[in-house]
Amino acid sequence: MMRRQERSAERMRVLSELVDANADRRQQMIDEYKRRSEEAFAPQTRRNLRQMKSSFLKWLVANGHSTDLPIEPTVVADYVESLGGQLRPTTIECRLWAISEMHKAEFLGSPSHHRLVDLALKSVKRRFGTAIKQAAPLSKSDVLETVSSLGTTRIDVRDRALLLTASDSWCRASELIALRVEHICRQNDGSSLLFIIRSKTDQYGEGAYAFLSAEGTGAVDAWIKLARLKKSDPVFTKSQKNGTKTPLDTATISRIFKRRFGRDDVSSHSMRVGGVQDAFRLGCDLSSIMVAGRWSSPEMPARYGRRILASSSAAAQVSAAYSSHEKSSSLAGPSRSFF
Known part of the structure:
Protein backbone atom coordinates (compact mmCIF):
# COMPACT_ATOMS: atom_id res chain seq x y z
CA MET A 1 0.00 0.00 0.00
CA MET A 2 2.81 2.42 0.90
CA ARG A 3 4.66 1.77 -2.38
CA ARG A 4 1.45 2.36 -4.33
CA GLN A 5 0.99 5.69 -2.55
CA GLU A 6 4.60 6.60 -3.25
CA ARG A 7 4.19 5.80 -6.96
CA SER A 8 1.00 7.86 -7.07
CA ALA A 9 2.77 10.79 -5.40
CA GLU A 10 5.65 10.50 -7.89
CA ARG A 11 3.24 10.54 -10.83
CA MET A 12 1.58 13.67 -9.44
CA ARG A 13 4.98 15.31 -9.06
CA VAL A 14 5.90 14.50 -12.67
CA LEU A 15 2.54 15.72 -13.95
CA SER A 16 3.00 18.96 -12.03
CA GLU A 17 6.46 19.34 -13.57
CA LEU A 18 5.05 18.78 -17.06
CA VAL A 19 2.36 21.40 -16.59
CA ASP A 20 5.06 24.00 -16.00
CA ALA A 21 7.42 22.65 -18.67
CA ASN A 22 7.74 24.17 -22.13
CA ALA A 23 6.94 22.18 -25.27
CA ASP A 24 10.55 21.12 -25.87
CA ARG A 25 11.00 19.82 -22.32
CA ARG A 26 7.70 17.93 -22.46
CA GLN A 27 8.63 16.25 -25.75
CA GLN A 28 12.05 15.37 -24.35
CA MET A 29 10.46 13.52 -21.41
CA ILE A 30 7.97 11.75 -23.67
CA ASP A 31 10.79 10.61 -25.98
CA GLU A 32 12.80 9.36 -23.01
CA TYR A 33 9.81 7.41 -21.69
CA LYS A 34 9.42 5.76 -25.11
CA ARG A 35 13.10 4.80 -25.21
CA ARG A 36 13.11 3.36 -21.71
CA SER A 37 9.89 1.42 -22.23
CA GLU A 38 11.41 -0.13 -25.37
CA GLU A 39 14.27 -1.39 -23.20
CA ALA A 40 12.04 -2.50 -20.31
CA PHE A 41 9.44 -4.55 -22.22
CA ALA A 42 10.06 -7.86 -23.97
CA PRO A 43 9.72 -7.84 -27.80
CA GLN A 44 6.48 -9.86 -27.68
CA THR A 45 5.06 -7.47 -25.07
CA ARG A 46 5.87 -4.51 -27.30
CA ARG A 47 4.19 -6.20 -30.29
CA ASN A 48 1.09 -6.97 -28.24
CA LEU A 49 1.02 -3.40 -26.96
CA ALA A 62 -15.52 3.67 -35.79
CA ASN A 63 -17.65 4.91 -32.90
CA GLY A 64 -17.20 8.61 -33.54
CA HIS A 65 -14.80 9.37 -30.68
CA SER A 66 -11.71 11.55 -30.80
CA THR A 67 -8.34 9.78 -30.66
CA ASP A 68 -6.73 12.72 -28.84
CA LEU A 69 -5.48 11.94 -25.35
CA PRO A 70 -6.65 11.87 -22.65
CA ILE A 71 -9.61 9.60 -23.37
CA GLU A 72 -12.64 10.13 -21.16
CA PRO A 73 -13.37 7.31 -18.65
CA THR A 74 -16.95 7.05 -19.97
CA VAL A 75 -15.57 6.25 -23.44
CA VAL A 76 -13.24 3.57 -22.04
CA ALA A 77 -16.17 2.10 -20.07
CA ASP A 78 -18.17 1.87 -23.32
CA TYR A 79 -15.19 0.16 -24.97
CA VAL A 80 -15.09 -2.44 -22.19
CA GLU A 81 -18.82 -3.11 -22.62
CA SER A 82 -18.36 -3.55 -26.38
CA LEU A 83 -15.79 -6.29 -25.75
CA GLY A 84 -18.04 -8.23 -23.38
CA GLY A 85 -18.87 -11.67 -24.74
CA GLN A 86 -16.22 -11.33 -27.45
CA LEU A 87 -13.06 -11.44 -25.34
CA ARG A 88 -12.25 -13.06 -22.03
CA PRO A 89 -12.14 -10.69 -19.04
CA THR A 90 -8.40 -11.32 -18.69
CA THR A 91 -7.92 -10.19 -22.29
CA ILE A 92 -10.04 -7.09 -21.66
CA GLU A 93 -7.80 -6.30 -18.67
CA CYS A 94 -4.81 -6.49 -21.03
CA ARG A 95 -6.55 -3.99 -23.32
CA LEU A 96 -7.03 -1.66 -20.34
CA TRP A 97 -3.33 -1.98 -19.53
CA ALA A 98 -2.52 -0.91 -23.11
CA ILE A 99 -4.80 2.12 -22.76
CA SER A 100 -3.09 2.97 -19.50
CA GLU A 101 0.33 2.73 -21.18
CA MET A 102 -0.85 5.07 -23.94
CA HIS A 103 -1.58 7.71 -21.32
CA LYS A 104 1.52 7.07 -19.22
CA ALA A 105 3.67 7.53 -22.34
CA GLU A 106 2.25 11.08 -22.55
CA PHE A 107 2.49 11.56 -18.77
CA LEU A 108 -1.29 11.73 -18.48
CA GLY A 109 -3.56 10.20 -15.88
CA SER A 110 -4.93 6.83 -16.95
CA PRO A 111 -8.71 6.45 -17.39
CA SER A 112 -8.33 2.67 -17.02
CA HIS A 113 -8.31 3.01 -13.23
CA HIS A 114 -11.47 5.12 -13.05
CA ARG A 115 -14.37 3.71 -11.03
CA LEU A 116 -16.69 3.80 -14.07
CA VAL A 117 -14.29 1.54 -15.99
CA ASP A 118 -13.97 -0.77 -13.00
CA LEU A 119 -17.77 -1.08 -12.78
CA ALA A 120 -18.02 -1.76 -16.53
CA LEU A 121 -15.50 -4.61 -16.20
CA LYS A 122 -17.35 -6.06 -13.19
CA SER A 123 -20.57 -5.93 -15.21
CA VAL A 124 -18.95 -7.83 -18.09
CA LYS A 125 -17.61 -10.48 -15.71
CA ARG A 126 -21.04 -10.92 -14.09
CA ARG A 127 -22.88 -11.19 -17.43
CA PHE A 128 -20.43 -13.36 -19.35
CA GLY A 129 -18.47 -15.11 -16.60
CA THR A 130 -14.73 -15.34 -16.05
CA ALA A 131 -14.06 -18.94 -17.07
CA ILE A 132 -10.86 -19.34 -19.07
CA LYS A 133 -10.83 -21.83 -21.92
CA GLN A 134 -8.21 -24.40 -21.07
CA ALA A 135 -6.02 -26.11 -23.65
CA ALA A 136 -6.96 -29.76 -24.16
CA PRO A 137 -4.56 -31.96 -22.15
CA LEU A 138 -1.99 -34.25 -23.75
CA SER A 139 -0.96 -36.92 -21.27
CA LYS A 140 2.31 -38.82 -21.20
CA SER A 141 0.60 -41.88 -22.70
CA ASP A 142 -0.74 -39.73 -25.57
CA VAL A 143 2.77 -38.47 -26.29
CA LEU A 144 4.47 -41.86 -26.11
CA GLU A 145 1.87 -43.40 -28.43
CA THR A 146 2.38 -40.63 -31.00
CA VAL A 147 6.17 -40.70 -30.72
CA SER A 148 6.21 -44.48 -31.31
CA SER A 149 4.55 -43.93 -34.70
CA LEU A 150 7.19 -41.50 -35.99
CA GLY A 151 9.68 -42.61 -38.62
CA THR A 152 13.31 -41.72 -39.33
CA GLU A 175 10.97 -21.65 -23.41
CA LEU A 176 11.28 -24.37 -26.06
CA ILE A 177 12.25 -21.96 -28.82
CA ALA A 178 14.79 -20.24 -26.54
CA LEU A 179 16.52 -23.52 -25.68
CA ARG A 180 20.05 -23.86 -27.09
CA VAL A 181 22.35 -26.86 -27.26
CA SER A 192 19.36 -34.23 -18.56
CA LEU A 193 18.50 -30.91 -17.00
CA LEU A 194 17.51 -28.03 -19.27
CA PHE A 195 18.61 -24.60 -18.16
CA ILE A 196 15.72 -22.19 -18.73
CA ILE A 197 17.32 -18.76 -19.01
CA ARG A 198 14.11 -16.77 -19.04
CA SER A 199 10.41 -17.51 -18.80
CA LYS A 200 6.99 -15.95 -18.39
CA THR A 201 7.42 -15.92 -14.62
CA ASP A 202 11.13 -15.01 -14.77
CA GLN A 203 11.37 -11.89 -16.92
CA TYR A 204 14.72 -10.82 -15.47
CA GLY A 205 16.62 -14.01 -16.19
CA GLU A 206 17.23 -15.54 -12.76
CA GLY A 207 17.10 -18.92 -14.48
CA ALA A 208 15.58 -22.30 -13.64
CA TYR A 209 15.96 -25.97 -14.53
CA ALA A 210 13.57 -28.41 -16.22
CA PHE A 211 13.81 -32.21 -16.41
CA LEU A 212 14.45 -34.23 -19.58
CA SER A 213 14.23 -38.04 -19.41
CA ALA A 214 16.85 -40.42 -20.78
CA GLU A 215 14.56 -41.18 -23.72
CA GLY A 216 14.05 -37.47 -24.34
CA THR A 217 17.78 -36.82 -24.09
CA GLY A 218 18.48 -39.56 -26.64
CA ALA A 219 15.92 -38.08 -29.04
CA VAL A 220 17.39 -34.59 -28.67
CA ASP A 221 20.94 -35.90 -29.16
CA ALA A 222 19.84 -37.71 -32.33
CA TRP A 223 18.41 -34.47 -33.72
CA ILE A 224 21.48 -32.43 -32.72
CA LYS A 225 23.74 -34.91 -34.51
CA LEU A 226 21.53 -35.09 -37.62
CA ALA A 227 21.12 -31.30 -37.88
CA ARG A 228 24.80 -30.71 -37.02
CA LEU A 229 23.92 -28.15 -34.41
CA LYS A 230 26.64 -26.23 -32.59
CA LYS A 231 26.59 -25.35 -28.91
CA SER A 232 25.25 -21.86 -29.55
CA ASP A 233 22.53 -23.03 -31.97
CA PRO A 234 18.86 -23.27 -30.98
CA VAL A 235 17.77 -26.87 -30.47
CA PHE A 236 14.47 -26.63 -32.33
CA THR A 237 15.01 -25.24 -35.81
CA LYS A 238 13.57 -25.86 -39.25
CA SER A 239 13.85 -29.47 -40.37
CA GLN A 240 15.15 -28.79 -43.91
CA LYS A 241 18.69 -30.02 -44.48
CA ASN A 242 20.00 -26.64 -45.56
CA GLY A 243 17.59 -24.58 -43.45
CA THR A 244 18.87 -21.66 -41.43
CA LYS A 245 19.70 -22.34 -37.78
CA THR A 246 17.03 -20.01 -36.46
CA VAL A 266 -4.49 -28.90 -28.69
CA SER A 267 -1.89 -26.16 -28.43
CA SER A 268 1.64 -25.61 -27.18
CA HIS A 269 0.19 -25.54 -23.65
CA SER A 270 -1.48 -28.94 -23.88
CA MET A 271 1.48 -30.89 -22.51
CA ARG A 272 1.74 -28.61 -19.49
CA VAL A 273 -1.92 -29.27 -18.75
CA GLY A 274 -1.54 -32.99 -19.38
CA GLY A 275 1.62 -33.18 -17.27
CA VAL A 276 -0.11 -31.54 -14.29
CA GLN A 277 -3.07 -33.90 -14.57
CA ASP A 278 -0.76 -36.93 -14.77
CA ALA A 279 1.07 -35.67 -11.68
CA PHE A 280 -2.16 -35.28 -9.68
CA ARG A 281 -3.25 -38.78 -10.72
CA LEU A 282 0.04 -40.13 -9.35
CA GLY A 283 -0.47 -38.24 -6.07
CA CYS A 284 2.25 -35.63 -6.50
CA ASP A 285 1.92 -32.66 -4.15
CA LEU A 286 1.22 -29.15 -5.43
CA SER A 287 4.61 -27.73 -4.40
CA SER A 288 6.53 -30.30 -6.48
CA ILE A 289 4.21 -29.61 -9.42
CA MET A 290 4.91 -25.87 -9.12
CA VAL A 291 8.67 -26.54 -9.17
CA ALA A 292 8.37 -28.81 -12.23
CA GLY A 293 6.36 -26.24 -14.20
CA ARG A 294 8.19 -23.19 -12.84
CA TRP A 295 5.03 -21.55 -11.53
CA SER A 296 5.37 -18.76 -8.98
CA ALA A 310 -12.60 -33.15 -8.08
CA SER A 311 -12.47 -36.89 -8.83
CA SER A 312 -10.30 -37.49 -5.76
CA SER A 313 -11.92 -34.90 -3.48
CA ALA A 314 -13.34 -35.62 -0.03
CA ALA A 315 -16.81 -35.94 -1.57
CA ALA A 316 -15.55 -38.55 -4.03
CA GLN A 317 -13.76 -40.47 -1.25
CA VAL A 318 -16.88 -40.47 0.96
CA SER A 319 -19.00 -41.73 -1.94
CA ALA A 320 -16.47 -44.49 -2.67
CA ALA A 321 -16.34 -45.49 1.00
CA TYR A 322 -20.12 -45.76 1.30
CA SER A 323 -20.32 -47.58 -2.01
CA SER A 324 -17.83 -50.21 -0.82
CA HIS A 325 -19.67 -50.41 2.53
CA GLU A 326 -23.01 -51.08 0.80
CA LYS A 327 -21.43 -53.83 -1.30
CA SER A 328 -19.87 -55.52 1.73
CA SER A 329 -23.13 -55.15 3.69
CA SER A 330 -25.15 -56.83 0.95
CA LEU A 331 -22.76 -59.78 1.06
CA ALA A 332 -22.59 -60.00 4.88
CA GLY A 333 -26.29 -59.50 5.55
CA PRO A 334 -28.22 -56.56 7.09
CA SER A 335 -26.23 -54.25 9.33
CA ARG A 336 -26.72 -50.73 10.63
CA SER A 337 -23.14 -49.99 11.65
CA PHE A 338 -20.62 -48.25 9.45
CA PHE A 339 -16.86 -48.99 9.61
Whole structure:
Protein backbone atom coordinates (compact mmCIF):
# COMPACT_ATOMS: atom_id res chain seq x y z
CA MET A 1 0.00 0.00 0.00
CA MET A 2 2.81 2.42 0.90
CA ARG A 3 4.66 1.77 -2.38
CA ARG A 4 1.45 2.36 -4.33
CA GLN A 5 0.99 5.69 -2.55
CA GLU A 6 4.60 6.60 -3.25
CA ARG A 7 4.19 5.80 -6.96
CA SER A 8 1.00 7.86 -7.07
CA ALA A 9 2.77 10.79 -5.40
CA GLU A 10 5.65 10.50 -7.89
CA ARG A 11 3.24 10.54 -10.83
CA MET A 12 1.58 13.67 -9.44
CA ARG A 13 4.98 15.31 -9.06
CA VAL A 14 5.90 14.50 -12.67
CA LEU A 15 2.54 15.72 -13.95
CA SER A 16 3.00 18.96 -12.03
CA GLU A 17 6.46 19.34 -13.57
CA LEU A 18 5.05 18.78 -17.06
CA VAL A 19 2.36 21.40 -16.59
CA ASP A 20 5.06 24.00 -16.00
CA ALA A 21 7.42 22.65 -18.67
CA ASN A 22 7.74 24.17 -22.13
CA ALA A 23 6.94 22.18 -25.27
CA ASP A 24 10.55 21.12 -25.87
CA ARG A 25 11.00 19.82 -22.32
CA ARG A 26 7.70 17.93 -22.46
CA GLN A 27 8.63 16.25 -25.75
CA GLN A 28 12.05 15.37 -24.35
CA MET A 29 10.46 13.52 -21.41
CA ILE A 30 7.97 11.75 -23.67
CA ASP A 31 10.79 10.61 -25.98
CA GLU A 32 12.80 9.36 -23.01
CA TYR A 33 9.81 7.41 -21.69
CA LYS A 34 9.42 5.76 -25.11
CA ARG A 35 13.10 4.80 -25.21
CA ARG A 36 13.11 3.36 -21.71
CA SER A 37 9.89 1.42 -22.23
CA GLU A 38 11.41 -0.13 -25.37
CA GLU A 39 14.27 -1.39 -23.20
CA ALA A 40 12.04 -2.50 -20.31
CA PHE A 41 9.44 -4.55 -22.22
CA ALA A 42 10.06 -7.86 -23.97
CA PRO A 43 9.72 -7.84 -27.80
CA GLN A 44 6.48 -9.86 -27.68
CA THR A 45 5.06 -7.47 -25.07
CA ARG A 46 5.87 -4.51 -27.30
CA ARG A 47 4.19 -6.20 -30.29
CA ASN A 48 1.09 -6.97 -28.24
CA LEU A 49 1.02 -3.40 -26.96
CA ARG A 50 1.12 -1.98 -30.50
CA GLN A 51 -1.67 -4.31 -31.63
CA MET A 52 -3.90 -3.45 -28.67
CA LYS A 53 -3.33 0.29 -29.14
CA SER A 54 -4.19 0.01 -32.83
CA SER A 55 -7.37 -1.94 -32.06
CA PHE A 56 -8.50 0.67 -29.52
CA LEU A 57 -7.82 3.59 -31.87
CA LYS A 58 -9.81 1.89 -34.65
CA TRP A 59 -12.72 1.41 -32.24
CA LEU A 60 -12.60 5.09 -31.27
CA VAL A 61 -12.79 6.19 -34.92
CA ALA A 62 -15.52 3.67 -35.79
CA ASN A 63 -17.65 4.91 -32.90
CA GLY A 64 -17.20 8.61 -33.54
CA HIS A 65 -14.80 9.37 -30.68
CA SER A 66 -11.71 11.55 -30.80
CA THR A 67 -8.34 9.78 -30.66
CA ASP A 68 -6.73 12.72 -28.84
CA LEU A 69 -5.48 11.94 -25.35
CA PRO A 70 -6.65 11.87 -22.65
CA ILE A 71 -9.61 9.60 -23.37
CA GLU A 72 -12.64 10.13 -21.16
CA PRO A 73 -13.37 7.31 -18.65
CA THR A 74 -16.95 7.05 -19.97
CA VAL A 75 -15.57 6.25 -23.44
CA VAL A 76 -13.24 3.57 -22.04
CA ALA A 77 -16.17 2.10 -20.07
CA ASP A 78 -18.17 1.87 -23.32
CA TYR A 79 -15.19 0.16 -24.97
CA VAL A 80 -15.09 -2.44 -22.19
CA GLU A 81 -18.82 -3.11 -22.62
CA SER A 82 -18.36 -3.55 -26.38
CA LEU A 83 -15.79 -6.29 -25.75
CA GLY A 84 -18.04 -8.23 -23.38
CA GLY A 85 -18.87 -11.67 -24.74
CA GLN A 86 -16.22 -11.33 -27.45
CA LEU A 87 -13.06 -11.44 -25.34
CA ARG A 88 -12.25 -13.06 -22.03
CA PRO A 89 -12.14 -10.69 -19.04
CA THR A 90 -8.40 -11.32 -18.69
CA THR A 91 -7.92 -10.19 -22.29
CA ILE A 92 -10.04 -7.09 -21.66
CA GLU A 93 -7.80 -6.30 -18.67
CA CYS A 94 -4.81 -6.49 -21.03
CA ARG A 95 -6.55 -3.99 -23.32
CA LEU A 96 -7.03 -1.66 -20.34
CA TRP A 97 -3.33 -1.98 -19.53
CA ALA A 98 -2.52 -0.91 -23.11
CA ILE A 99 -4.80 2.12 -22.76
CA SER A 100 -3.09 2.97 -19.50
CA GLU A 101 0.33 2.73 -21.18
CA MET A 102 -0.85 5.07 -23.94
CA HIS A 103 -1.58 7.71 -21.32
CA LYS A 104 1.52 7.07 -19.22
CA ALA A 105 3.67 7.53 -22.34
CA GLU A 106 2.25 11.08 -22.55
CA PHE A 107 2.49 11.56 -18.77
CA LEU A 108 -1.29 11.73 -18.48
CA GLY A 109 -3.56 10.20 -15.88
CA SER A 110 -4.93 6.83 -16.95
CA PRO A 111 -8.71 6.45 -17.39
CA SER A 112 -8.33 2.67 -17.02
CA HIS A 113 -8.31 3.01 -13.23
CA HIS A 114 -11.47 5.12 -13.05
CA ARG A 115 -14.37 3.71 -11.03
CA LEU A 116 -16.69 3.80 -14.07
CA VAL A 117 -14.29 1.54 -15.99
CA ASP A 118 -13.97 -0.77 -13.00
CA LEU A 119 -17.77 -1.08 -12.78
CA ALA A 120 -18.02 -1.76 -16.53
CA LEU A 121 -15.50 -4.61 -16.20
CA LYS A 122 -17.35 -6.06 -13.19
CA SER A 123 -20.57 -5.93 -15.21
CA VAL A 124 -18.95 -7.83 -18.09
CA LYS A 125 -17.61 -10.48 -15.71
CA ARG A 126 -21.04 -10.92 -14.09
CA ARG A 127 -22.88 -11.19 -17.43
CA PHE A 128 -20.43 -13.36 -19.35
CA GLY A 129 -18.47 -15.11 -16.60
CA THR A 130 -14.73 -15.34 -16.05
CA ALA A 131 -14.06 -18.94 -17.07
CA ILE A 132 -10.86 -19.34 -19.07
CA LYS A 133 -10.83 -21.83 -21.92
CA GLN A 134 -8.21 -24.40 -21.07
CA ALA A 135 -6.02 -26.11 -23.65
CA ALA A 136 -6.96 -29.76 -24.16
CA PRO A 137 -4.56 -31.96 -22.15
CA LEU A 138 -1.99 -34.25 -23.75
CA SER A 139 -0.96 -36.92 -21.27
CA LYS A 140 2.31 -38.82 -21.20
CA SER A 141 0.60 -41.88 -22.70
CA ASP A 142 -0.74 -39.73 -25.57
CA VAL A 143 2.77 -38.47 -26.29
CA LEU A 144 4.47 -41.86 -26.11
CA GLU A 145 1.87 -43.40 -28.43
CA THR A 146 2.38 -40.63 -31.00
CA VAL A 147 6.17 -40.70 -30.72
CA SER A 148 6.21 -44.48 -31.31
CA SER A 149 4.55 -43.93 -34.70
CA LEU A 150 7.19 -41.50 -35.99
CA GLY A 151 9.68 -42.61 -38.62
CA THR A 152 13.31 -41.72 -39.33
CA THR A 153 13.01 -38.73 -41.67
CA ARG A 154 14.59 -35.41 -40.62
CA ILE A 155 11.23 -33.92 -39.67
CA ASP A 156 10.31 -37.06 -37.70
CA VAL A 157 13.58 -36.96 -35.78
CA ARG A 158 13.10 -33.25 -35.03
CA ASP A 159 9.49 -33.66 -33.96
CA ARG A 160 10.26 -36.70 -31.78
CA ALA A 161 12.80 -34.60 -29.89
CA LEU A 162 10.33 -31.70 -29.63
CA LEU A 163 7.39 -33.80 -28.37
CA LEU A 164 9.45 -35.66 -25.76
CA THR A 165 11.11 -32.47 -24.56
CA ALA A 166 7.78 -30.66 -24.21
CA SER A 167 6.23 -33.63 -22.39
CA ASP A 168 9.17 -34.23 -20.02
CA SER A 169 10.02 -30.64 -19.19
CA TRP A 170 6.56 -28.98 -19.23
CA CYS A 171 8.27 -26.12 -21.06
CA ARG A 172 6.20 -23.29 -22.48
CA ALA A 173 6.53 -22.71 -26.23
CA SER A 174 8.59 -19.57 -25.53
CA GLU A 175 10.97 -21.65 -23.41
CA LEU A 176 11.28 -24.37 -26.06
CA ILE A 177 12.25 -21.96 -28.82
CA ALA A 178 14.79 -20.24 -26.54
CA LEU A 179 16.52 -23.52 -25.68
CA ARG A 180 20.05 -23.86 -27.09
CA VAL A 181 22.35 -26.86 -27.26
CA GLU A 182 24.62 -25.44 -24.56
CA HIS A 183 21.65 -25.29 -22.16
CA ILE A 184 21.43 -29.11 -21.95
CA CYS A 185 23.15 -30.41 -18.80
CA ARG A 186 23.54 -34.18 -19.07
CA GLN A 187 23.40 -36.40 -15.97
CA ASN A 188 24.98 -39.76 -15.17
CA ASP A 189 21.74 -41.74 -15.46
CA GLY A 190 21.20 -40.64 -19.07
CA SER A 191 18.67 -37.95 -18.26
CA SER A 192 19.36 -34.23 -18.56
CA LEU A 193 18.50 -30.91 -17.00
CA LEU A 194 17.51 -28.03 -19.27
CA PHE A 195 18.61 -24.60 -18.16
CA ILE A 196 15.72 -22.19 -18.73
CA ILE A 197 17.32 -18.76 -19.01
CA ARG A 198 14.11 -16.77 -19.04
CA SER A 199 10.41 -17.51 -18.80
CA LYS A 200 6.99 -15.95 -18.39
CA THR A 201 7.42 -15.92 -14.62
CA ASP A 202 11.13 -15.01 -14.77
CA GLN A 203 11.37 -11.89 -16.92
CA TYR A 204 14.72 -10.82 -15.47
CA GLY A 205 16.62 -14.01 -16.19
CA GLU A 206 17.23 -15.54 -12.76
CA GLY A 207 17.10 -18.92 -14.48
CA ALA A 208 15.58 -22.30 -13.64
CA TYR A 209 15.96 -25.97 -14.53
CA ALA A 210 13.57 -28.41 -16.22
CA PHE A 211 13.81 -32.21 -16.41
CA LEU A 212 14.45 -34.23 -19.58
CA SER A 213 14.23 -38.04 -19.41
CA ALA A 214 16.85 -40.42 -20.78
CA GLU A 215 14.56 -41.18 -23.72
CA GLY A 216 14.05 -37.47 -24.34
CA THR A 217 17.78 -36.82 -24.09
CA GLY A 218 18.48 -39.56 -26.64
CA ALA A 219 15.92 -38.08 -29.04
CA VAL A 220 17.39 -34.59 -28.67
CA ASP A 221 20.94 -35.90 -29.16
CA ALA A 222 19.84 -37.71 -32.33
CA TRP A 223 18.41 -34.47 -33.72
CA ILE A 224 21.48 -32.43 -32.72
CA LYS A 225 23.74 -34.91 -34.51
CA LEU A 226 21.53 -35.09 -37.62
CA ALA A 227 21.12 -31.30 -37.88
CA ARG A 228 24.80 -30.71 -37.02
CA LEU A 229 23.92 -28.15 -34.41
CA LYS A 230 26.64 -26.23 -32.59
CA LYS A 231 26.59 -25.35 -28.91
CA SER A 232 25.25 -21.86 -29.55
CA ASP A 233 22.53 -23.03 -31.97
CA PRO A 234 18.86 -23.27 -30.98
CA VAL A 235 17.77 -26.87 -30.47
CA PHE A 236 14.47 -26.63 -32.33
CA THR A 237 15.01 -25.24 -35.81
CA LYS A 238 13.57 -25.86 -39.25
CA SER A 239 13.85 -29.47 -40.37
CA GLN A 240 15.15 -28.79 -43.91
CA LYS A 241 18.69 -30.02 -44.48
CA ASN A 242 20.00 -26.64 -45.56
CA GLY A 243 17.59 -24.58 -43.45
CA THR A 244 18.87 -21.66 -41.43
CA LYS A 245 19.70 -22.34 -37.78
CA THR A 246 17.03 -20.01 -36.46
CA PRO A 247 14.55 -21.04 -33.76
CA LEU A 248 10.97 -21.97 -34.56
CA ASP A 249 8.31 -19.51 -33.45
CA THR A 250 5.60 -20.28 -30.88
CA ALA A 251 2.85 -20.52 -33.53
CA THR A 252 4.85 -23.21 -35.36
CA ILE A 253 5.14 -25.22 -32.13
CA SER A 254 1.34 -25.28 -31.83
CA ARG A 255 0.94 -26.25 -35.49
CA ILE A 256 3.34 -29.17 -35.05
CA PHE A 257 1.35 -30.42 -32.06
CA LYS A 258 -1.94 -30.17 -33.96
CA ARG A 259 -0.49 -32.03 -36.94
CA ARG A 260 1.22 -34.79 -34.98
CA PHE A 261 -1.77 -35.53 -32.74
CA GLY A 262 -4.35 -34.95 -35.48
CA ARG A 263 -6.37 -32.64 -33.22
CA ASP A 264 -7.39 -29.00 -33.58
CA ASP A 265 -8.11 -28.55 -29.86
CA VAL A 266 -4.49 -28.90 -28.69
CA SER A 267 -1.89 -26.16 -28.43
CA SER A 268 1.64 -25.61 -27.18
CA HIS A 269 0.19 -25.54 -23.65
CA SER A 270 -1.48 -28.94 -23.88
CA MET A 271 1.48 -30.89 -22.51
CA ARG A 272 1.74 -28.61 -19.49
CA VAL A 273 -1.92 -29.27 -18.75
CA GLY A 274 -1.54 -32.99 -19.38
CA GLY A 275 1.62 -33.18 -17.27
CA VAL A 276 -0.11 -31.54 -14.29
CA GLN A 277 -3.07 -33.90 -14.57
CA ASP A 278 -0.76 -36.93 -14.77
CA ALA A 279 1.07 -35.67 -11.68
CA PHE A 280 -2.16 -35.28 -9.68
CA ARG A 281 -3.25 -38.78 -10.72
CA LEU A 282 0.04 -40.13 -9.35
CA GLY A 283 -0.47 -38.24 -6.07
CA CYS A 284 2.25 -35.63 -6.50
CA ASP A 285 1.92 -32.66 -4.15
CA LEU A 286 1.22 -29.15 -5.43
CA SER A 287 4.61 -27.73 -4.40
CA SER A 288 6.53 -30.30 -6.48
CA ILE A 289 4.21 -29.61 -9.42
CA MET A 290 4.91 -25.87 -9.12
CA VAL A 291 8.67 -26.54 -9.17
CA ALA A 292 8.37 -28.81 -12.23
CA GLY A 293 6.36 -26.24 -14.20
CA ARG A 294 8.19 -23.19 -12.84
CA TRP A 295 5.03 -21.55 -11.53
CA SER A 296 5.37 -18.76 -8.98
CA SER A 297 1.85 -19.31 -7.58
CA PRO A 298 -0.43 -22.37 -7.23
CA GLU A 299 -3.30 -20.79 -9.21
CA MET A 300 -2.53 -22.17 -12.69
CA PRO A 301 -1.51 -25.75 -11.77
CA ALA A 302 -4.55 -25.99 -9.49
CA ARG A 303 -6.74 -24.79 -12.38
CA TYR A 304 -5.17 -27.33 -14.75
CA GLY A 305 -5.77 -30.14 -12.29
CA ARG A 306 -9.23 -29.19 -11.00
CA ARG A 307 -11.00 -32.01 -12.88
CA ILE A 308 -8.60 -34.57 -11.46
CA LEU A 309 -8.79 -33.05 -7.99
CA ALA A 310 -12.60 -33.15 -8.08
CA SER A 311 -12.47 -36.89 -8.83
CA SER A 312 -10.30 -37.49 -5.76
CA SER A 313 -11.92 -34.90 -3.48
CA ALA A 314 -13.34 -35.62 -0.03
CA ALA A 315 -16.81 -35.94 -1.57
CA ALA A 316 -15.55 -38.55 -4.03
CA GLN A 317 -13.76 -40.47 -1.25
CA VAL A 318 -16.88 -40.47 0.96
CA SER A 319 -19.00 -41.73 -1.94
CA ALA A 320 -16.47 -44.49 -2.67
CA ALA A 321 -16.34 -45.49 1.00
CA TYR A 322 -20.12 -45.76 1.30
CA SER A 323 -20.32 -47.58 -2.01
CA SER A 324 -17.83 -50.21 -0.82
CA HIS A 325 -19.67 -50.41 2.53
CA GLU A 326 -23.01 -51.08 0.80
CA LYS A 327 -21.43 -53.83 -1.30
CA SER A 328 -19.87 -55.52 1.73
CA SER A 329 -23.13 -55.15 3.69
CA SER A 330 -25.15 -56.83 0.95
CA LEU A 331 -22.76 -59.78 1.06
CA ALA A 332 -22.59 -60.00 4.88
CA GLY A 333 -26.29 -59.50 5.55
CA PRO A 334 -28.22 -56.56 7.09
CA SER A 335 -26.23 -54.25 9.33
CA ARG A 336 -26.72 -50.73 10.63
CA SER A 337 -23.14 -49.99 11.65
CA PHE A 338 -20.62 -48.25 9.45
CA PHE A 339 -16.86 -48.99 9.61
